[in-house]
Structure formats: structure tokens, C-alpha cells
Amino acid sequence: MVSLVINGTKHEVDVESDTPLLWVLRDNLGLTGTKYGCGIAVCGSCTVHLDGKPIRSCITPVSAAANKQVTTIEGLSPDSSHPVQQAWVSEEVPQCGFCQSGQIMTAAALLANNARPSDGDIDEAMSGNLCRCGTYQRVRRAIKRAAQNMQEG
Amino acid sequence: MGTLTKLNRREFLKVSAAAGGGLLIGLYLPGCDRRGAESDVGATGTDSSHPAAKVNEASFEPNAWIRIGSDDSVTIVVGSSEMGQGVMTSIPMLVAEELDADWDLVRAEFAPAAKAFTNPIIGQQLTGGSTAIRGFWDICRKAGATGRDMLVAAAAKQWGVEPDTCRTERNTVIHPKSGRKLRYGALADAAAQQPVPQNVFLKEPDEFRIIGKPEPRLDTPLKVNGEAIFGQDVTRPGMLHAAVARCPVFGGKLKSHDDSAAKKVKGVRHVVAIDGGVAVVADTFWAAKKGRDALKIDWDFGPNAKLDDKAIFDQFKQAVDSGADAHKAGDAESALGKAAKKLEAVFEVPYLAHGCMEPMNCTADVRADGCHVWAPTQAQTKTQQTAKKITGLPVEKIKVHTTFLGGGFGRRSEVDFVADAVQLSKAVGKPVKVIWTREDTTQHDFYRPATYNRLAAGLDENGNLVAWQHKIAGPSIMSRVFPNAVKNGIDSTSVEGAANLPYAVPNLHVTYAMVNPGVPVGFWRSVGSSQNAFITECFFDEVAHAAGKDPYELRRSMLKDKPHHLKVLELAASKAGWGKSLPSGHYHGIAVAEAFKSYCAQVAEVSIERGKVRVHRVVCAIDCGTAVNPNTIEAQMESAIVYGLTAALKGEINIKDGRVQQSNFNDYQLLRIDEMPEVEVHIVKSSDHPTGIGEPGTPPIAPAVANAVFAATGKPIRKLPIKI
Numbered sequence: 001m002v003s004l005v006i007n008g009t010k011h012e013v014d015v016e017s018d019t020p021l022l023w024v025l026r027d028n029l030g031l032t033g034t035k036y037g038c039g040i041a042v043c044g045s046c047t048v049h050l051d052g053k054p055i056r057s058c059i060t061p062v063s064a065a066a067n068k069q070v071t072t073i074e075g076l077s078p079d080s081s082h083p084v085q086q087a088w089v090s091e092e093v094p095q096c097g098f099c100q101s102g103q104i105m106t107a108a109a110l111l112a113n114n115a116r117p118s119d120g121d122i123d124e125a126m127s128g129n130l131c132r133c134g135t136y137q138r139v140r141r142a143i144k145r146a147a148q149n150m151q152e153g
Numbered sequence: 154m155g156t157l158t159k160l161n162r163r164e165f166l167k168v169s170a171a172a173g174g175g176l177l178i179g180l181y182l183p184g185c186d187r188r189g190a191e192s193d194v195g196a197t198g199t200d201s202s203h204p205a206a207k208v209n210e211a212s213f214e215p216n217a218w219i220r221i222g223s224d225d226s227v228t229i230v231v232g233s234s235e236m237g238q239g240v241m242t243s244i245p246m247l248v249a250e251e252l253d254a255d256w257d258l259v260r261a262e263f264a265p266a267a268k269a270f271t272n273p274i275i276g277q278q279l280t281g282g283s284t285a286i287r288g289f290w291d292i293c294r295k296a297g298a299t300g301r302d303m304l305v306a307a308a309a310k311q312w313g314v315e316p317d318t319c320r321t322e323r324n325t326v327i328h329p330k331s332g333r334k335l336r337y338g339a340l341a342d343a344a345a346q347q348p349v350p351q352n353v354f355l356k357e358p359d360e361f362r363i364i365g366k367p368e369p370r371l372d373t374p375l376k377v378n379g380e381a382i383f384g385q386d387v388t389r390p391g392m393l394h395a396a397v398a399r400c401p402v403f404g405g406k407l408k409s410h411d412d413s414a415a416k417k418v419k420g421v422r423h424v425v426a427i428d429g430g431v432a433v434v435a436d437t438f439w440a441a442k443k444g445r446d447a448l449k450i451d452w453d454f455g456p457n458a459k460l461d462d463k464a465i466f467d468q469f470k471q472a473v474d475s476g477a478d479a480h481k482a483g484d485a486e487s488a489l490g491k492a493a494k495k496l497e498a499v500f501e502v503p504y505l506a507h508g509c510m511e512p513m514n515c516t517a518d519v520r521a522d523g524c525h526v527w528a529p530t531q532a533q534t535k536t537q538q539t540a541k542k543i544t545g546l547p548v549e550k551i552k553v554h555t556t557f558l559g560g561g562f563g564r565r566s567e568v569d570f571v572a573d574a575v576q577l578s579k580a581v582g583k584p585v586k587v588i589w590t591r592e593d594t595t596q597h598d599f600y601r602p603a604t605y606n607r608l609a610a611g612l613d614e615n616g617n618l619v620a621w622q623h624k625i626a627g628p629s630i631m632s633r634v635f636p637n638a639v640k641n642g643i644d645s646t647s648v649e650g651a652a653n654l655p656y657a658v659p660n661l662h663v664t665y666a667m668v669n670p671g672v673p674v675g676f677w678r679s680v681g682s683s684q685n686a687f688i689t690e691c692f693f694d695e696v697a698h699a700a701g702k703d704p705y706e707l708r709r710s711m712l713k714d715k716p717h718h719l720k721v722l723e724l725a726a727s728k729a730g731w732g733k734s735l736p737s738g739h740y741h742g743i744a745v746a747e748a749f750k751s752y753c754a755q756v757a758e759v760s761i762e763r764g765k766v767r768v769h770r771v772v773c774a775i776d777c778g779t780a781v782n783p784n785t786i787e788a789q790m791e792s793a794i795v796y797g798l799t800a801a802l803k804g805e806i807n808i809k810d811g812r813v814q815q816s817n818f819n820d821y822q823l824l825r826i827d828e829m830p831e832v833e834v835h836i837v838k839s840s841d842h843p844t845g846i847g848e849p850g851t852p853p854i855a856p857a858v859a860n861a862v863f864a865a866t867g868k869p870i871r872k873l874p875i876k877i
Contacts, residue, residue, distance in 0.1 A: 032386035033379015096237030097376030098559030134795025
């Protein structure tokens with residue numbers, strides 16, 4: 001049994017302690033917004049926050065998340081009202097959308113620590129998140145818009 | 154006023170009342186099943202007199218395109234797959250335009266596999282070849298116009314006025330003279346009782362109020378909060394999860410396997426040998442994968458056990474001079490013999506994987522009396538046929554549920570992952586979701602063909618290009634996928650972008666030698682043009698260089714009778730500032746290509762930084778006929794450019810010992826955000842029939858970048874990926 005706090009809710013899950021957090025979220029808890037893309041932490045589709053920091057859930061054993069705050073895309077906001085989500089809608093970022101949960105979680109973590117990221121900051125923070133549809137230009141724009149909205153809001 | 158369009162008599166338009174109220178409109182095209190589509194698919198139809206026409210548990214009729222609810226909702230059922238290209242928004246825009254629907258009330262739904270959604274260009278329900286808008290342009294608008302007419306007829310009858318004294322606007326029929334208004338929702342039931350019109354008016358372009366507007370995508374809200382369900386996310390009650398061990402060598406077979414260790418893994422339920430390999434079925438994917446990794450398998454590697462890149466390219470080289478004619482005009486050989494200057498070059502491109510972000514997967518539930526398949530598929534007809542073949546069930550018992558696709562790019566027009574899931578569910582008697590690992594997905598793809606190309610060009614004493622010879626050797630996609638499409642040794646997809654060289658060259662000879670070394674090949678975004686545009690447009694720059702001419706000006710001079718090419722070329726060049734000064738160390742490259750009936754030109758601004766190519770800016774001009782949704786067109790250009798840029802700078806699948814050397818995104822790298830150029834898109838204003846959008850942006854980028862590198866270094870690029 002592993003005790004987890006996911007999006008503010010406690011869960012006890014009966015899994016092997018080396019099971020990646022990703023598969024516990026998806027198969028045991030039904031939180032499928034977090035995606036499996038590569039399994040080796042090189043694509044970023046599985047990004048969630050662990051105590052506010054972006055991590056790759058595909059290589060994080062569930063035991064490492066025990067009793068810590070895990071936030072997934074489903075828990076970023078109750079109604080898609082997080083400034084990053086709103087900016088993503090305004091800039092029409094997603095195409096196929098598969099990588100976007102990870103992009104949004106990484107961007108949200110970036111803005112939580114850096115209210116006014118430069119182009120270089122954005123590139124550095126986001127370069128671990130692959131998008132095969134090539135939405136990068138809109139990702140950049142959306143992050144800047146979210147940063148601006150957060151300052152004004 | 155619009156254009157009166159007679160509904161083709163072969164089009165079989167059916168309208169019925171929806172159970173629980175409302176209007177259903179289906180447009181069924183009996184003439185479409187040229188290839189593959191089973192005649193009994195969706196045969197229950199929407200005939201309201203037929204008992205099966207009552208709305209079933211799936212909540213809509215198989216042939217229904219439009220559902221107008223008593224609550225004023227407008228649901229447009231989309232038979233094309235949403236893989237990022239925005240079809241789930243642009244198809245509804247076509248219907249809503251002629252229906253005069255209130256766009257704010259329009260929602261989109263995925264269609265089942267049904268004959269009504271047969272792509273008229275392909276003859277199957279298949280999303281590919283950039284054909285969705287091109288193929289459904291007329292059908293969707295006619296369906297919308299029919300609905301509008303019947304709603305008007307219902308209102309006119311109620312008011313006792315002539316229908317042509319009424320007009321429509323945003324889900325409302327209006328009788329201007331009396332000021333009366335009725336909402337579509339209130340009219341839907343009565344509209345269903347009206348006779349189906351024989352002719353409908355379609356709007357003129359200047360009457361459009363939805364088409365041509367950059368509408369936000371209908372699926373965006375679902376894609377920012379994790380709600381969108383991709384194939385990977387499908388969950389069914391009692392579902393098991395599977396991972397499959399596949400023979401690493403193409404064409405190999407299973408000899409024997411030992412599953413004793415696999416079965417000891419907690420959660421593993423079954424180990425089953427299927428066509429795809431040996432599958433481990435478990436309570437969770439992680440257990441299935443652990444079980445799979447514990448299998449001991451003895452494979453018969455078969456005839457490709459020693460195949461490698463060198464052997465493959467040796468086969469190409471041997472065959473390249475003995476190809477069949479794909480295009481012959483004048484006498485290129487003799488003109489080359491007489492040319493004042495002759496250029497020769499060899500171009501090579503590697504195999505490429507698709508790299509969809511969502512690994513291959515499928516879920517199936519096979520029961521004695523029916524089968525459900527949930528698939529991120531581009532190919533509903535093939536999915537249904539595959540399940541039919543495996544289960545032996547009649548086709549109407551096989552329900553295909555298309556999910557969102559985490560990228561398609563042609564890979565999901567294949568059905569190997571469908572076969573896995575259906576075989577496994579049938580074997581274990583439970584719903585099964587099979588997920589391929591990233592490694593499986595990279596190493597068991599249907600690759601973009603590698604090719605070997607020998608080119609020659611002849612210039613006369615004035616530096617005019619008078620002869621062009623292009624010999625292609627490589628594998629054929631169509632010989633496997635649509636064998637009947639291969640004519641006289643020519644696979645049209647192998648020579649597209651080469652045989653239709655747009656330049657006015659008096660002596661042109663393009664040949665193709667089919668060589669299938671055993672590596673599976675398939676459709677990869679923009680198919681043959683993805684590589685042939687690179688080869689032809691780069692060789693053209695070599696010609697310009699040899700003739701001492703500006704590559705843009707030489708193109709212009711040789712495209713005088715190609716107005717579409719010329720227009721996008723000039724637009725891209727002027728917006729990019731071709732010929733004007735650039736920052737020090739920056740160079741421009743230009744390329745133009747026709748693909749999927751659209752015309753696209755791009756100018757890339759490139760520098761070489763520490764031995765690496767850096768692309769700063771790409772200016773793109775696209776002529777795709779009527780621009781249905783400029784928002785998604787722009788996005789598709791950005792996307793196609795990134796896709797092609799990855800191929801130009803990084804993409805390479807290598808074969809050794811009959812197997813793919815790359816496995817994951819660490820060794821099959823994709824472009825990342827820090828390498829993303831600024832992309833600027835210009836759409837040519839046009840009222841022509843719309844043409845392709847998903848693919849045409851890919852072909853010009855590799856040659857535009859390679860030509861800029863040539864300009865920077867003076868050394869021609871003849872091989873992808875580009876290496877300095």
C-alpha cells in the first residue's frame with residue numbers, strides 16, 4: 001500500500017513500490033490526462049507537479065511520491081481557469097493535443113517561479129517537452145500571455 | 154443569391170425525425186464504394202419507415218451528418234479523424250455555413266464507421282492525403298443547405314407564407330415582412346416531416362459568414378484540462394491491459410516462447426501468441442510490460458536477418474538505371490549529350506519513422522454477438538474490416554469508436570494495432586487495451602521510404618536549363634496498400650513531386666525503379682513529395698548556381714505558365730525580403746512545391762552556428778483554394794514546417810541486422826522548442842475549390858533550408874538529414 005495525495009485527495013493504492021507514478025495515475029486512479037509518450041523522461045508528456053515542481057511521472061517510482069502533493073492536469077484548476085490554461089485557449093495552442101497536458105504543467109511550474117520569463121527562460125524550461133505537431137511558436141506566445149495576465153490579474 | 158445546385162440523383166439524401174424530438178439529416182453516397190467499403194456498412198440507413206431507423210442506443214443514426222435537437226442544439230457528426238489538423242472544426246464549419254446555424258450552438262461528434270462517411274476521393278472512410286475538406290466540401294454544404302430548406306419550409310407552413318419570403322440567420326427562420334421568428338429547435342420536429350428538396354441553393358463566397366473566418370477550434374477546451382480522450386485513455390469495465398513482444402527483425406517469425414517468468418509477475422493474467430508477437434495481458438499496463446520483459450522468446454529471424462543500410466542502398470544503386478518511365482517529354486538523354494554544360498548528382502534520403510506523440514494502441518471488446526473497437530485511427534473502414542476478419546462477425550455487428558488521435562501523419566492509416574487488440578480480446582474474452590511502448594512504435598513502423606536518386610541536368614550555351622533527368626530507386630508503398638494503383642511499374646507516390654516537375658524544361662525524363670528490400674514502408678506526411686521536393690528543389694539550386702543565376706529569379710522565369718506556383722513563390726519571396734540584406738552570417742533559401750492540389754512556397758533564413766544549422770525564420774505562402782479556417786491553416790503550416798524541419802535536420806532510421814537501430818526520442822530526435830524558428834504564414838486569397846492543408850506545408854521546408862545552407866557554404870546538400 002502506498003499513500004498518495006493527488007490533487008488534494010488522499011488515495012491508498014495497492015501497487016508495487018517501483019511502479020512508475022504515471023501508471024498508477026492512469027491505470028489505478030483513472031487520471032488519464034497525464035500521458036505516456038516515451039517512458040524514459042525525454043518527451044515530457046507525463047509531466048506532473050510533485051510538491052509544486054515539474055517531474056516526469058514515467059520514471060518516478062510511486063514510492064517517491066508517497067505523502068507528497070501530486071498535482072496533475074486535472075487538478076491544475078477546477079474549471080480550466082488557470083492562467084496558463086486560459087492562455088492556451090486564447091492562443092489556440094493545441095493541435096492533436098496529446099503532449100499539451102505536459103506542456104501546460106511545465107509552463108505552469110515555470111511561471112510559478114519566474115513571473116516574467118525571457119525567451120531564453122521559456123526555451124530552457126520547455127525544451128524537455130516535445131510536440132510533434134510543432135506548436136512551439138504558440139507555446140511561447142501563450143506563456144508570455146499567461147505571464148502578462150498573471151501580473152495584471 | 155447563391156448557386157442553385159441540383160442534388161445528384163446518385164446522392165441519396167435521407168431525413169428523419171430523431172427519437173425524443175429533432176431532425177436528422179444524412180447524406181449517403183452509394184457511388185462511393187469503389188474500393189473496399191462493404192456494401193452492408195450502415196445499410197440500415199436513415200429511412201424513417203425502416204424499423205432500424207429509430208435512434209438506437211448509440212444515440213444517432215449511422216448515416217446522420219446533422220442532428221438538430223428540440224433544444225436548438227446543432228450536432229455535426231464528423232466522419233474524419235481529428236489528429237491535430239482541425240477537421241473536427243472545419244467540417245462543421247462547412248455544414249453550419251449552409252445551414253445558417255448559430256456557430257455558438259454547434260458541437261461536433263465523432264462518427265461511427267459507416268458508409269455515409271466514405272471519403273469520396275479515397276473510396277473508404279479514411280482520413281489521409283489531405284482530402285477531408287477537399288472531399289467533403291460539396292457533401293457537407295449540401296447537407297447543411299438541405300436542412301436549412303426544410304426548416305424554412307416548416308416555418309413557412311406554420312405561418313402560411315411562401316418559403317422564399319423567409320430568410321435564415323443563426324438558428325432562426327425569419328419572416329421579415331411580418332417580423333415573425335422561429336428558432337430551429339422549435340422547428341426541428343416539423344422540419345423532419347417536410348419533403349426533401351430536390352435542389353438546394355449554395356451560397357456564393359461573398360455570402361459566407363463562417364467559412365473564411367478564423368474560428369477557434371471546438372476541441373481546444375478539451376485539450377487544456379486532460380478531458381480529451383485519446384486511444385490510450387480508453388477505459389472499459391473489466392478491461393485488461395496488454396503489451397506485445399514483437400520480432401525485432403522485419404519478416405521474422407515466432408519459433409517458441411517460455412512464459413514461466415512472465416506469469417509470475419503480479420497482475421499478469423494471460424500470455425497469448427498473436428500475429429503481432431507474444432502478448433502479455435494483465436491488470437495494468439505496467440504489469441503487462443513487466444511480464445513482457447520477462448518473456449523468453451526464440452525467433453526465426455527469416456530472410457532479413459542480415460539486412461542493413463549498405464545492403465539496402467546497394468540494391469537501390471543496382472536498380473536505379475533500369476527504372477520505368479514516370480514522365481518523358483522531349484529527349485533528355487540526347488539533350489544532355491549536346492548540352493554545353495552538364496551537371497550530375499546523387500541524392501539520398503533515409504527511412505523515417507512517424508514519431509506520433511501517442512504510441513500505437515487500441516482497445517477492443519469482442520463478444521459472441523458483437524465487437525466494439527476504440528481506436529485512434531485514420532482508417533475506420535479498414536479497422537472494421539480487420540475486426541470482421543478476425544472475429545468472423547458480420548460487419549454491422551462491428552462498432553468502431555474513433556477517439557482523438559495523438560498524431561497520425563499517415564501511421565494511423567495502418568491497422569496493425571487494431572489487429573492486436575481484437576485478437577487479444579477474442580482470445581481472453583474480456584475488453585483488452587493494447588499499448589505499444591515507444592520503442593515498439595519506433596521499431597515497428599511503416600517508414601517513409603528511403604530512396605537513391607541519380608540526377609542530371611543540361612544547360613545550353615546561354616545557361617538555360619534544357620534537359621533534366623531524374624532516376625529514382627526505392628521501395629513502393631502502394632504495392633502493399635493499393636496494389637491496383639501501381640501501373641506499369643510506377644507507384645505514383647514514389648514519383649510525386651518529381652514526375653510533375655513544374656519548370657518549363659523542354660527535355661524531361663523521370664524514371665522509377667521499384668526495390669522493396671523488406672523494411673515496411675507507408676504514408677508519411679506528404680508522402681513522395683516530402684523527399685522529392687527536397688531532391689528536385691535542391692538540384693534546381695545547383696543548376697541556378699552553375700548558370701550563375703539567382704535561384705528565385707530562375708524559378709520565376711521557368712514558372713511563367715504555372716500561375717499558382719508563381720504566385721506563392723513571389724508572395725513568399727516578397728514577404729521574406731528576398732534579395733535584401735540579412736544579418737551577417739544569415740542566408741536565405743527558397744523552395745516551392747505542389748502537393749495535394751495545394752501550392753506552397755517557403756523562404757528559410759539560416760545561419761551556421763558552431764557547425765550546426767540554425768533556422769531563424771521561415772516565411773510560408775500557401776494557396777489552398779478557399780481558406781475554410783485560416784486559424785487551422787496557419788497552424789497546419791507551422792506544424793508541417795516543424796515536421797519537415799525535424800526530417801531535414803535530424804531524422805534518420807538506420808537498419809542493421811534486419812532491425813531498426815533507433816528506439817526512442819533519445820536516439821530518434823524531434824525538433825525542440827529551442828530550435829523552433831519564427832514562422833510566418835501568408836494565405837493566398839482564393840475562391841477556388843478548397844485543396845489540401847495537412848501535408849502541403851512539409852515538402853518545401855527541407856529544400857528551403859538546404860538551399861540556404863548551400864548559399865552559406867557553397868557546398869550542395871544532397872543527403873538528409875543535413876550534415877555540415
